[in-house]
Amino acid sequence: MRAVIIIYFIAVSCSTLLDAQVEYLRPSPAQTIIQRVGATDVEIKFSRPQMKGRKIFGGLVPYDQLWRTGANENTTIRFSHRVDIGSQTIEAGTYALQTLPGRRSWKFYLYRDTNYFDVPMELDSAKLIYLDEVPVQFLDTPEQTFTINIYDITETSASLGVSWENVSVRVPIQFHTREAMEAHMQEELDQNIMDYVIAASYYRERGIELEKAKLLTELAMSLRDEPSPWDQRAMGITMMKLGDRDAAKKYFIQGLEMATAIDHQYLVELIREELKKLND
Secondary structure, eight states: OHHHHHHHHHHHHHHHHHHHHHHHTOSSOEEEEEEEETTEEEEEEEEOOBOTTOOTBTTTBOTTSOBOSSSSSOOEEEESSOEEETTEEEOSEEEEEEEEEOSSEEEEEEESOOOOSSSOSSOOTTTEEEEEEEEOEEEEEEEEEEEEEEESOOSSEEEEEEEEEEEEEEEEEEEOHHHHHHHHHHHHHHHHHHHHHHHHHHHHHHTOSHHHHHHHHHHHHHHSSSOOHHHHHHHHHHHHHHTOHHHHHHHHHHHHHHHHHTTOHHHHHHHHHHHHHHHO
């Protein structure tokens, strides 16, 4: 038994080591870049081939043919909020990045389908998004390792840069920072409201710390554009448990009117039951 256990641990260790070596020795190692610009997150996943003395552009990578812009799996780029690239507005999401390298300029594209290892044999034109054409900048010192990065970062703009061999290209991106910030703030506001509602419900349902339940429900209501009929019912129950029957009745009636107006029959019946308890 002892020998079996030893053999098992050796096998597991060798397997783990082999897995690590295979990943470590990958000819074109994978890289992920995550960059926040303003209030938008940009995530790029790509593989980084080496020059290894080869002629890259016009050789390994032909001119005027769509390229997956890297090695191995498709290079992908994800935007957490919509952006503008060239004349296109790109909605939040993940896309395959494709380029058309030329001698003096490159064209940049996004492809809506990322489930390909390379550029699809048959492109679906409905999924291909032309972005922009940008001039080539020639480097004095060759870039031995294929590189993608985000450059020229401001609060509302940045550049997506690709460089390899003696070539560098950058395509400008405009970010809807105010819109993204407002979305972030709304998410935080919604979360705060839900936190207050959950905490108030905990106290109210157990009949403890009812003043806190009242305060938390009032906070939730104050953060909404307009209190919901559910808020009105919650306040009515809280006030009823606090012994303030007049206030409870006022909230129940307001909630009933709102629920009736939106034809929410289930809530209408719930509030009617609460009013019946209050009048018993």
